[in-house]
Amino acid sequence: MAQTLDQLLVLAQQRLVALWPAPWQPWVAAFLGAAAIVATFGGLFALTTWLERKGLARIQNRLGPNRVGPYGLLQPIADGLKMLTKEDIVPRAADQWIHFLAPILKVVPVLLAYSVIPFGRHLVALDLEAGLLFFFAVGSATEIAVFMAGWGSRNKYSLLGAMRAIAQLISYEVPLVLSAVSVVLLAGTLSLPAIVDSQAGHGWAGLANWHVFTPWGLAGFVLFMIAATAKTSRSPFDLPEGESEIIAGHMVEYSGFKYALFYLGEYLSLFAISGVGITLFLGGWRAPVAWLDWVPSYLWFGIKLLGCIAVFIWLRGTMPRLRADQLMNFAWKFMLPMSLVTLVAAAVWHATATWTFAGAGLWRWVLGAALLLLPYRALSRGLTQRGRFGPRRYRFAD
Amino acid sequence: MTPLQRYLVVSTLLFGVGLAGALTRRNAILVLVGIELMLTAANLNFIAFWRYGPNPESAAGIVFTLFAIAVAAAETAVGLALIIKIYRHRRTTNLDQMDALKG
Amino acid sequence: MDPAAIIAALLALGGAVAAVSLRNLIHCALCLVLTFFSVAALFLGLGAEFVSFAQVMVYVGAIAILIVFASLMTRDPGTDPARAHEPRAIRPWPLGLGIAGAVTGVLLACVGSSRLLPDVATPATAxxxxxxxxxxxxxxxxxxxxxxxxxxxxxxxxxxxxxxxxxxxxxxxxx
Structure with a gap:
């Protein structure tokens, strides 16, 4: 019973595919997978906009959307209708083709990225051997889309926003990839389902063997999530949008459906990158303790994803926006060295796996934690004592 | 034509376009673009020969292409840094005007 | 070559021609991105998955962005009016095109005439x-x-x- 429930979606797809003649079957299977992904995450997008507005409202002591439907639950539909019926304005000076293509190029790669994420047991659209590399490669196309939007709009604000966005995306891609590499080092594979499998089983006190429950894994997860926040340009790293300074940056000249596409692309990339973070560090679709294994795997993935989204909303409600120089300093002087240190700690963890003497597990923990904490202390002191993150001092433009 | 030859023709044409660009354009950035195209054509050759070559079990073609991609990245980074430096100095990216040895 | 590979090859060549011939530098860079994507698709068609993804990651994610940045940071003011009257030693257009055409022709002739290996029955698996x-x-x-x-x-x-x-x-x- 539990098994059937777990494989419900996979079985449903197989049944549906079997209805078609054999030569069509691969196409039907691909279409079904794509349709399921688009429908699920489109729905999640609508839900998240509502959750975010409600959550931010609670944090700011407001009520949030409460007019459309019970608790304002139908607000996303109203928003969508408003977006679709708005006039589609293209500035006369804009580069028509580039302006038109940018939103499409923003959304399509993100949707492609979903094809390698395992949402449940056997529930992955495309089990690529180099799945993780595919994910990062596809993600790098976003930068081009952002640039096209910013440059094609022929607007100073949008160009500035695009330049900021690209600088940020490139800078944070490095720690993002490096912290993922430490997992690859331990798992010995780039395929995401195989990485989930490498976290199977339960260790000390019945706790799952997730990578996040190791010293390097915890550090890697935190670094990955910080970099993911920056990569999806969410607060506190939302300088590319910065509505109070550069009025939505590269999206300033977009309206109606195209703007909605940018919005959609941003949230979809947030879900995708959270999904990869879950897969890499939080055991993917696996249950945290053995006696909860009966809960279907895709539900575990969903719960973890909603947890990540809640953290992102919480962060957005809590943190003020960084300054551009703080952003760059943080990326290159803290995130990059720390992700390299994490990589070394992961390698040491891997090398000490052969230790067999009494208390070896404890010593591995102590060694790993020391390897991470000492550089962390040095780096954070070095940054704070030289006034990098001190109180804001205003300098007039020279 | 065998499949190998078809891919070779594509990569030759790509190389030719890159060479024409590198030789005729006067903007330094576009010359670099032409060079990148030629490198890409060479990579396509490597992969095509690996795939249809006599020694398919060796990964040499793939490894070589990976190294070529890395070297191309390094070359572009330094090349563009040089172009920007020259631009700051001379206010031009036109190769015809970069003809003085004296700063 | 299956239809997908032919389309990718045509896109790659078209993008390459546009990348070296358009006037606007940014358009050139974006066409170059198209070429890189198409070549990555060709790699994928040839079974070199890893190289294809690495190509997209490095060329599209890094090199194209670098080129775009460089084109934004430099502005070509055209020929300096003070030096416009200087006679140029050689006319670059016909000569460059001629050399490129000759090289391409020789290479094409080589590809066409050389006794390449016969079509392998089982192409390499990655x-x-x-x-x-x-x-x-x-x-x-x-x-x-x-x-x-x-x-x-x-x-x-x-x-x-x-x-x-x-x-x-x-x-x-x-x-």
Missing amino acids: PSVRELGQELMTRYVVALEVVGLLLTAAMIGAVVLAVREPRRPDQEVGR
Whole structure:
């Protein structure tokens, strides 16, 4: 019973595919997978906009959307209708083709990225051997889309926003990839389902063997999530949008459906990158303790994803926006060295796996934690004592 | 034509376009673009020969292409840094005007 | 070559021609992106998954962005009016096109006429990522280290070249 429930979606797809003649079957299977992904995450997008507005409202002591439907639950539909019926304005000076293509190029790669994420047991659209590399490669196309939007709009604000966005995306891609590499080092594979499998089983006190429950894994997860926040340009790293300074940056000249596409692309990339973070560090679709294994795997993935989204909303409600120089300093002087240190700690963890003497597990923990904490202390002191993150001092433009 | 030859023709044409660009354009950035195209054509050759070559079990073609991609990245980074430096100095990216040895 | 590969090849060539012939530098860079994507698709069609993804990641994610940045940071003011009257030693257009055409022609003739291997019955299957990693860390480990060193050197070199020296306060006072 539990098994059937777990494989419900996979079985449903197989049944549906079997209805078609054999030569069509691969196409039907691909279409079904794509349709399921688009429908699920489109729905999640609508839900998240509502959750975010409600959550931010609670944090700011407001009520949030409460007019459309019970608790304002139908607000996303109203928003969508408003977006679709708005006039589609293209500035006369804009580069028509580039302006038109940018939103499409923003959304399509993100949707492609979903094809390698395992949402449940056997529930992955495309089990690529180099799945993780595919994910990062596809993600790098976003930068081009952002640039096209910013440059094609022929607007100073949008160009500035695009330049900021690209600088940020490139800078944070490095720690993002490096912290993922430490997992690859331990798992010995780039395929995401195989990485989930490498976290199977339960260790000390019945706790799952997730990578996040190791010293390097915890550090890697935190670094990955910080970099993911920056990569999806969410607060506190939302300088590319910065509505109070550069009025939505590269999206300033977009309206109606195209703007909605940018919005959609941003949230979809947030879900995708959270999904990869879950897969890499939080055991993917696996249950945290053995006696909860009966809960279907895709539900575990969903719960973890909603947890990540809640953290992102919480962060957005809590943190003020960084300054551009703080952003760059943080990326290159803290995130990059720390992700390299994490990589070394992961390698040491891997090398000490052969230790067999009494208390070896404890010593591995102590060694790993020391390897991470000492550089962390040095780096954070070095940054704070030289006034990098001190109180804001205003300098007039020279 | 065998499949190998078809891919070779594509990569030759790509190389030719890159060479024409590198030789005729006067903007330094576009010359670099032409060079990148030629490198890409060479990579396509490597992969095509690996795939249809006599020694398919060796990964040499793939490894070589990976190294070529890395070297191309390094070359572009330094090349563009040089172009920007020259631009700051001379206010031009036109190769015809970069003809003085004296700063 | 299946239809998908032919489309990818045509897109790659079209993008390449546009990338070296358009007037607007940004358009050139974007067409170059199209070429890189199409070549990655060709790699995928040839079964070299890993190289294809690496191509997209490095060329589209890094090199194209670098080119775009460089084109935004430099503005070609055209020919300096003070030097416009200087006669140029050679006319670049016909000569360059002629040389490129000749090279391409010779290469094409070679490809067409050389006795290439007959069509292999079973084309190579891509080595798994694991095998590739093993190869890189054993047989090609020296090359790998050298490439790592090269990339580090290139990064530092690029930063040193492109960084704008900050004006020191004591110099400010003197001015």
